[in-house]
Amino acid sequence: EVQLVETGGGLVQPGRSLKLSCVASGFTFNNYWMSWTRQAPGKGLEWVASITNSGGSTYYPDSVKGRFTISRDNAQNTLYLQMNSLRSEDTATYYCTRDYYSYWGQGVMVTVSS
Amino acid sequence: DIQMTQSPSSMSASLGDRVTITCRASQDIGNYLSWFQQKPGKSPRRMIYGATNLAAGVPSRFSGSRSGSDYSLTISSLESEDMAIYYCLQSIQYPRTFGGGTKLELK
Numbered sequence: 001e002v003q004l005v006e007t008g009g010g011l012v013q014p015g016r017s018l019k020l021s022c023v024a025s026g027f028t029f030n031n032y033w034m035s036w037t038r039q040a041p042g043k044g045l046e047w048v049a050s051i052t053n054s055g056g057s058t059y060y061p062d063s064v065k066g067r068f069t070i071s072r073d074n075a076q077n078t079l080y081l082q083m084n085s086l087r088s089e090d091t092a093t094y095y096c097t098r099d100y101y102s103y104w105g106q107g108v109m110v111t112v113s114s
Numbered sequence: 115d116i117q118m119t120q121s122p123s124s125m126s127a128s129l130g131d132r133v134t135i136t137c138r139a140s141q142d143i144g145n146y147l148s149w150f151q152q153k154p155g156k157s158p159r160r161m162i163y164g165a166t167n168l169a170a171g172v173p174s175r176f177s178g179s180r181s182g183s184d185y186s187l188t189i190s191s192l193e194s195e196d197m198a199i200y201y202c203l204q205s206i207q208y209p210r211t212f213g214g215g216t217k218l219e220l221k
Contacts, residue, residue, distance in 0.1 A: 101203065
């Protein structure tokens with residue numbers, strides 16, 4: 001059974017950093033591209049970052065480019081999202097997703113507030 | 115960026131109704147279109163991929179179709195468990211973009 005379990009969320013002040021993790025199981029992690037998608041409270045879905053199966057290429061929307069970094073450790077079956085210079089508009093539930101959004105984690109809440 | 119215009123933003127329907135939700139792409143996306151269902155407090159669930167392919171475990175009353183740049187999700191006979199918000203997503207190019215969502219409620 002495919003499982004994606006996100007951790008690392010919480011309350012953080014504007015301008016600070018936070019790192020999310022997603023531990024994957026039930027499939028061969030290093031065969032799949034992975035992504036992060038977020039959802040602000042009461043709002044729609046927004047793609048945040050994607051990474052190839054080897055980790056050699058990454059992709060971001062302009063809203064987070066230069067502030068967020070997606071990475072992975074294929075030996076540990078873990079996906080990461082390093083979030084720097086956080087803003088109030090980054091407040092959202094962050095989901096870890098497998099290729100083509102076929103599987104989603106349960107989500108982790110990030111609140112950016114002073 | 116490719117804009118995905120989803121309509122309607124909300125709708126109400128009765129059990130047994132045929133329901134159709136549409137997304138229009140601002141550029142050619144081929145069949146790189148997926149549909150997701152999200153129930154309150156839950157993670158999204160992929161329902162349709164490749165515009166017309168039913169994801170594993172999804173009931174056969176759900177179907178996807180394409181007419182030019184318009185993509186549709188149809189529920190042939192609405193059931194109570196289908197009440198949710200539905201989103202489309204284009205995955206032909208970055209940035210990936212979602213439609214604004216359609217909230218489906220019981221009449």
